[in-house]
Amino acid sequence: MSQRVFITGFGIITSIGKNTAENLASLLHRRCGFGELNVLDTIHSKTLPACEIKLFNQELCELAGVPNGKGYTRTSLLGLIALKEAIQSASLSPAEVRDAGLLSGTTTGGIREFERHFYELMDPLQKGDFAQFADTANPGEHGERMADAVGIKKYIATLSTACSSSANSIMQGAQLIKHGKLDRAICGGTEALSRFTLNGFNSLMIVDPNHCRPFDNTRKGLNLGEGAAFLVLESERAVIEKRKTPLAELRGYGNANDAFHQTASSPEGTGAYNAMNLAMAMANLAPGQIDYINAHGTATENNDLSEGFGIQKLFGSDVPLFSSTKPYTGHTLAAAGSIEAVYCLLGLQHRVVWPNINFHEQMPELSVSPVRELKQEVDLKNVLSNSFGFGGNTSSILIGLA
Amino acid sequence: MNQTIEELTQELRQELIKQLNLEDMIPADFDENTPLFGEGLGLDSIDSLELVVLLDRNYGIKLKDPKEGRQVFHSIRTMAEYIQKNRAQV
Amino acid sequence: MAGKAQYFIQGIGMISPQKTFDNQMFLEEITTYDQNVLTAVVPDFKAYINPIQLRRLSRMLRVGLASATICLRDAGIEHPDGIITATGYGFLDETEKFLREMLEMKEKQLTPTHFMQGTYNALAGLEAVMIKCMGYNNTYVSKGFAFENALQDAMMRLDEHQAAHYLVGSYDEAAPVQFIASIREHHFKAEPIVNLNLFDTTTKGTIQGEGAAFFDLTGTRHENTWCELLDVAMVYRPETKDHLAASLADFLKANNISLEEVDVWLNGITGDAVRDVILKELEHSDLKAIPQARYKHLCGDYCTVTSFALWLGASVLKKQSIPEVVKASAFETPKEIKTVLSVSHYMNRNYAFMLMQRA
Numbered sequence: 064m065s066q067r068v069f070i071t072g073f074g075i076i077t078s079i080g081k082n083t084a085e086n087l088a089s090l091l092h093r094r095c096g097f098g099e100l101n102v103l104d105t106i107h108s109k110t111l112p113a114c115e116i117k118l119f120n121q122e123l124c125e126l127a128g129v130p131n132g133k134g135y136t137r138t139s140l141l142g143l144i145a146l147k148e149a150i151q152s153a154s155l156s157p158a159e160v161r162d163a164g165l166l167s168g169t170t171t172g173g174i175r176e177f178e179r180h181f182y183e184l185m186d187p188l189q190k191g192d193f194a195q196f197a198d199t200a201n202p203g204e205h206g207e208r209m210a211d212a213v214g215i216k217k218y219i220a221t222l223s224t225a226c227s228s229s230a231n232s233i234m235q236g237a238q239l240i241k242h243g244k245l246d247r248a249i250c251g252g253t254e255a256l257s258r259f260t261l262n263g264f265n266s267l268m269i270v271d272p273n274h275c276r277p278f279d280n281t282r283k284g285l286n287l288g289e290g291a292a293f294l295v296l297e298s299e300r301a302v303i304e305k306r307k308t309p310l311a312e313l314r315g316y317g318n319a320n321d322a323f324h325q326t327a328s329s330p331e332g333t334g335a336y337n338a339m340n341l342a343m344a345m346a347n348l349a350p351g352q353i354d355y356i357n358a359h360g361t362a363t364e365n366n367d368l369s370e371g372f373g374i375q376k377l378f379g380s381d382v383p384l385f386s387s388t389k390p391y392t393g394h395t396l397a398a399a400g401s402i403e404a405v406y407c408l409l410g411l412q413h414r415v416v417w418p419n420i421n422f423h424e425q426m427p428e429l430s431v432s433p434v435r436e437l438k439q440e441v442d443l444k445n446v447l448s449n450s451f452g453f454g455g456n457t458s459s460i461l462i463g464l465a
Numbered sequence: 466m467n468q469t470i471e472e473l474t475q476e477l478r479q480e481l482i483k484q485l486n487l488e489d490m491i492p493a494d495f496d497e498n499t500p501l502f503g504e505g506l507g508l509d510s511i512d513s514l515e516l517v518v519l520l521d522r523n524y525g526i527k528l529k530d531p532k533e534g535r536q537v538f539h540s541i542r543t544m545a546e547y548i549q550k551n552r553a554q555v
Numbered sequence: 556m557a558g559k560a561q562y563f564i565q566g567i568g569m570i571s572p573q574k575t576f577d578n579q580m581f582l583e584e585i586t587t588y589d590q591n592v593l594t595a596v597v598p599d600f601k602a603y604i605n606p607i608q609l610r611r612l613s614r615m616l617r618v619g620l621a622s623a624t625i626c627l628r629d630a631g632i633e634h635p636d637g638i639i640t641a642t643g644y645g646f647l648d649e650t651e652k653f654l655r656e657m658l659e660m661k662e663k664q665l666t667p668t669h670f671m672q673g674t675y676n677a678l679a680g681l682e683a684v685m686i687k688c689m690g691y692n693n694t695y696v697s698k699g700f701a702f703e704n705a706l707q708d709a710m711m712r713l714d715e716h717q718a719a720h721y722l723v724g725s726y727d728e729a730a731p732v733q734f735i736a737s738i739r740e741h742h743f744k745a746e747p748i749v750n751l752n753l754f755d756t757t758t759k760g761t762i763q764g765e766g767a768a769f770f771d772l773t774g775t776r777h778e779n780t781w782c783e784l785l786d787v788a789m790v791y792r793p794e795t796k797d798h799l800a801a802s803l804a805d806f807l808k809a810n811n812i813s814l815e816e817v818d819v820w821l822n823g824i825t826g827d828a829v830r831d832v833i834l835k836e837l838e839h840s841d842l843k844a845i846p847q848a849r850y851k852h853l854c855g856d857y858c859t860v861t862s863f864a865l866w867l868g869a870s871v872l873k874k875q876s877i878p879e880v881v882k883a884s885a886f887e888t889p890k891e892i893k894t895v896l897s898v899s900h901y902m903n904r905n906y907a908f909m910l911m912q913r914a
Contacts, residue, residue: 106662169696170674178654187738197736201644202675203698203858207904216791220704221697223645223675231693235708242711259650262657263670268514268531320638320683320692326671327510337689453671454680456692486610507607511668518666 067299068237069309069465072153074145075405077290077392078114081126082148087409090417091437095391096288097274103175105258111270114288114393115256116141129212134195136173137289139208141398142253145291146209149249153295154307157214164218164245166236167206167293168228168252170397173199175257205253218245223397225452226359227318228252229292230400230460234316236296246301251293251401260396261287267326269363275394277360277387278367278433280424285361288393292401294408308465311408314445315348315461317341326453327365332373334457335359339377339447342461348445350378353461355416355441357403357448358433360387361394370449371429384441386419386434400450400458407446407462416441473545481541484519485512497542505540513538520544524552560714563914564781566630566771568622569866570595571854572750572764576622578629581870582878585853588750591743592729593764593855597621608685611668613649615728615767619678620685622767623724627686630771631779636719637691639708640679640726641701643858647730649673678726678767691721699901701725702859706787706909709772717774724769725859734763742856742902744826753826753852754883761825764855768862770869776914782872782895784865785910786810792904796836799906803841803898806908818892819846819877821864823899823907825856830903837898845896847883861899861907868895868911875913 076082078096079089088094096114100107103115116123123140124131128147135143150160177184177200180193198204206221218239222232229252236248264270264287271284302309319341321334328334343353359370367387374382388406395402410416419433426432445463468476474497481501482488485508492499492506499505502513513534520526520537526548528534537547569575572593574584586596595618600609603621612620619640627633653669671677676694683692691712695704702725709721734743744760753762772784788806793799807814820842824831838847848871854863871877872895877888897909 172696174650174654178658181654181658184736185732187735194739197739200647200650200732200736201698201858202696203643203701206697210791218789219697219700219791220695221701222694223696224679224692224694225674225676235693238708238711242714244707244711258657258662259654259670262662262665263653263667266514266518266665266667266670268517318691318693320680320689322683322687322689324509324684325511325677325680326667333689452676453674454676454692454694455683456676456680488610490606490610511611511671515666515668518664522664 066241068240068313069297069299069302070294070311070313070408071297071302071307071309072149072295073293073405073408074148074152075292075402076116076141076144077395077402078116078288079391090391090406090409093420095420096393097286103256105261107261110272111261111265112274112286113256114286116289132192135208136176136196136199136205137255138169138173138253139205141255141289141291142167142205142209143212145251146213146249146293149293149295150213155295159247161214162217163215163247163249164236164239165206165210165215166220166222166232166248166250167209168222168232168397169202169205170223170225170228170254171257171260172202172205174259175255178257178259224456225454226396226399227450227452227456227458228397228400230450230458231318233294233401233404233460234318234458237313237316240296240298246298248296249293250296251291252397253291254289254396254398256287256289271362274421275362275390276421277362277389277419278371278426279422280426282362282364282367284363285394288395290392290395290402291398292405294401294404311411312463312465313460314463315342315346316459318458321455321457323455328369328451330369332369332376334455335370335373335449335451336376338457338459339449342447342459346461351381353383353445353447354443355383355410355446356385357407357446358385358387359449359451360389362389366451368428371426375429375431382431384416384434386417388417390420403448404460404462407448411443411446411462411464414441414443415439470545470549473548474541477541477544480519480523484515498540500540501538524548526551560717561774562710562713562784563773563776564770564784564869565773565777565779566626567781567866567869568625568629568769570597570618570622571766571863572596573853575866576625581874582880585880590747591762592734593750593762594729595765613646613672615646615648615726616672616678616681619726619767620682623682623722623769626722626769626771632720632771633686635688635722635771637712638679638682638688638722639693639705640724641695641705641859642675642725643698643701643727644730644733645675645696646673646677647732648728651732698858699905700789702861703787703789703907713772713774720771720773722769723772725862726767727765727857727859729763729765750852754849756826757828759827759829761827761856764857764860766854766863768866770865780914781869783912783914785912788908790906793833793906796833799833799837800841803908810910812894812910814845817845817894817896818889819848819871819895821868821895821897822847822849822883823851823864823897824849825851833903834898834900846886848877848881849883850881858901861897861909864897864899865909868897871895872911872913
C-alpha cells in the first residue's frame with residue numbers, strides 16, 4: 064500500500080486552447096477566454112460573460128475523432144478530446160488503456176442536450192435525431208461513452224461533488240492505485256456550458272456581469288467556463304516496469320467537508336484548511352515546503368474570503384505564492400480541479416507561476432494578496448491545487464516534482 | 466389601484482407562507498414586525514434569494530445587489546414599505 | 556495491521572417500495588403495484604428531520620436524510636468519519652422543476668431552490684451539515700456502478716483506519732422524466748404488470764423502482780453487526796455468459812470461497828426478456844444448484860438497486876431467515892445461513908458481485 068503514484072501524461076481543452084500547447088501559450092501571454100456566448104443559445108449571451116470554446120459540436124466531433132450524430136454530448140466530446148490527448152501524451156498501449164480505470168467528474172452530465180430537446184424527449188411519439196440524446200439526463204452516461212470510445216474496460220467511475228468533482232476523481236484514481244486495484248487510472252472531469260447551469264448560478268446571484276476578479280475587494284461573483292482535462296496516473300511499479308520518466312508525482316490529497324451550509328463556505332475556511340492540511344500530511348510536508356497554491360478562487364464574496372482565511376490559518380505569516388487562474392478559463396465547475404492540476408503541472412515543468420489576472424484592490428479582511436504578474440524562473444517543487452464545491456465539499460491535491 | 470399597507474402586509478404574509486413552505490412553522494406570536502431572519506423566523510440566505518424573485522415577479526421590483534435585501538427583508542413590514550415606495554406605478 | 560482487512564455492516568436505514576424502514580420487520584407486509592412504477596413506503600419524516608430543514612426539502616431528500624438517520628440510530632453512532640453517496644439520476648424531479656421553469660420563464664426570474672436540490676451531492680452535503688460531519692465526503696454517479704464505487708471507496712478507507720465508520724448510501728427516485736425519456740429504449744415495460752408477477756413476463760423492459768439506503772460500514776465487529784461484507788466487484792459489459800462466469804470465478808477465488816459454500820444467491824434479474832439473457836444463462840448453468848432469491852419484483856429497477864440486495868443479504872444473515880416472497884422457487888431454508896452472494900446487472904451493461912457472510 065506504499066505504492067507511489069506518478070503523473071505520466073495529461074490532456075486539456077479550455078476556452079484558451081484546444082490542447083496543452085495552446086493552453087500554455089495563452090497562459091504565458093495573458094490571453095483570457097471571456098466573450099459573448101455564441102455557441103450556446105441563451106438570452107444571457109450578451110449580459111453574462113462566459114469562457115466558451117468557440118467550436119460547434121460538429122467540429123468537436125472531428126477533434127475527438129468520433130462520428131457526428133451518434134449521441135455524443137458536448138460534455139462527452141470535450142472530455143474525449145482531453146482524454147485522447149492524455150492517453151497519447153502518456154504513450155499508453157491499447158492493452159494498457161483497456162486495463163486502466165476511467166474516473167470522470169461532472170456536475171450535470173449531458174444536461175445541455177437534454178434541456179435543448181426536453182419537450183421532444185418528453186413526447187414519446189415524436190421521432191427524430193434528438194432521440195440519440197434520450198439518456199443524457201444521466202450523469203454517468205458521459206463516463207461510459209468516453210470509456211467505450213477509447214476502449215477502457217477495467218474500472219469506470221463518475222463522480223459528482225459539484226465544483227470539486229475532478230479533484231475527487233484524481234484522488235480516487237490515486238487511491239485505487241495505492242491499494243493495488245489498478246496500475247493506471249485516467250482521471251479528470253469535463254464540463255460543457257448549459258443554460259441550466261448558467262441560470263442556476265445566476266439565480267444564486269453569484270455571477271458577475273463583468274470579468275471575475277478573484278481575491279479582489281470589488282469582486283462580485285464568478286463567470287462560468289467550459290472545458291475538460293484528464294491526467295494519467297500510474298503506479299510506481301508500472302513506471303519502473305516501463306522505464307518511464309514521470310512528469311510529476313501525486314504526493315498527497317485531502318478531502319473534507321465544511322459542514323456549514325448547502326451552498327456557502329464557512330467564514331473561517333475550516334473545510335479549506337482541513338483539505339490542504341490533509342494533503343500536506345499525506346505528503347509529509349510542512350507549510351514551508353509548499354511553493355505555490357492554485358487557489359479555488361472563484362471570485363464570489365464567500366469563497367475567496369473563506370479560502371483566504373483557510374490559507375492564512377494554515378500558513379501563518381509564511382503564505383506561499385498563490386493565484387486563481389479562473390480569470391483565464393472561467394469557472395469550469397466539475398472540470399476545474401483537473402484543468403487547474405494541469406496548470407500546476409505546466410507551472411512545474413516550465414518553472415512559472417501564473418498570475419491572478421484582474422486583481423487590483425486588496426481585500427481588507429486578508430493580509431495576503433495573490434501573484435499579479437507572471438513569475439518566471441521560480442524554483443517550484445511542491446504545489447497545492449484547491450477545489451471546493453456546493454455541499455461543503457473541499458478538496459486539495461498536492462503535486463510535486465518526481 | 467392603491468393598496469393600503471395593511472392589505473399589502475396581509476398579502477405578503479400569505480405569499481411568504483406559500484413560497485417558503487412555512488405552514489408548519491409559523492409561531493403564534495408571528496406578526497408583521499417579527500424579524501424574518503436570524504432569531505426571528507430563522508430564514509436563511511436561500512430564502513432571501515427566493516424573496517428577491519418574489520419582489521420581481523409580483524411587484525416588478527428588481528434588487529440588483531443581494532446585500533440590499535438584508536434591510537428590505539428584515540420583516541414583513543419593511544418589505545411592504547419598500548414595495549410601496551418602489552413598485553412600478555400603474 | 557495484521558491479516559486481511561474486514562468490513563462489517565453495523566447499521567442500516569433502508570427506505571424502499573416495501574416497508575423496510577422498520578428494522579424490526581423483514582418483508583412481512585408486501586405492497587403490490589400495478590402500473591410499473593414502484594415508489595417508496597415512507598416513515599413520518601418529523602421523527603427524523605427537524606421542521607425548519609424539512610420545509611424546503613424535496614421528497615427524495617427527505618427520504619434520503621431519514622434513511623441516514625435510521626442507519627445511524629441503528630448503528631448506535633452519531634459521528635461517522637465520512638459520508639459517501641451514490642446515485643444514478645440524482646434528484647431528477649428537482650432537476651425537472653428547474654428545467655421546466657427555466658424553459659417556461661424563458662430564463663428569467665428563477666429561484667435557486669430546485670437548482671440547488673437537484674445537485675447530485677445535495678444529500679451527502681446536507682447530511683454532513685445535519686450531523687456536522689467534517690470528514691471525507693464524496694458522491695458517485697456512475698449509473699449501475701455508483702453504489703459499488705461508493706462501497707469500494709469506503710472499504711479502501713477502512714483498510715487504512717479499521718476503527719473508522721463510513722456512512723455509505725444510495726438514492727434514486729422513480730422520476731417521471733426518466734420513465735418517459737426511456738420509453739424509446741424500452742427500459743420499462745410497455746404493458747402494465749403486477750410487480751409480483753415480474754419474473755413471469757416474457758416482454759422487453761422492467762419496472763421502475765426507487766429507494767434510499769444507508770449503511771454504516773466499519774472495520775470492526777460489534778454486537779449490532781448485521782453481517783460482514785467480504786468483497787465487491789464490477790464487470791463492465793461482459794460479452795458472453797462465459798466472460799461473466801469467469802469473472803465470477805475469479806471473484807470467488809480471490810475471497811477463498813467456493814460456489815458450494817454459497818447458501819443462497821441473490822439474482823438481480825429484472826424481468827426484461829432481452830437484457831436478462833446473460834444473467835439467465837448463468838442462472839441455468841453455473842449457479843443452477845444454489846438456492847436462489849430474487850428482489851426486483853419488490854423494489855423495481857434503478858441504478859443503485861444493489862443497495863437493496865445488500866440490505867436483503869444483510870437481513871437474511873442477521874435474521875437467519877429467507878422470506879418466501881424472495882425465494883425463486885420453493886426450497887428449505889438452510890439451518891445456518893453463512894454466505895450470501897449477489898449477482899446483478901443494470902441495463903445489461905453494469906454487472907456487479909457482492910459477497911456477504913454471517914458475522
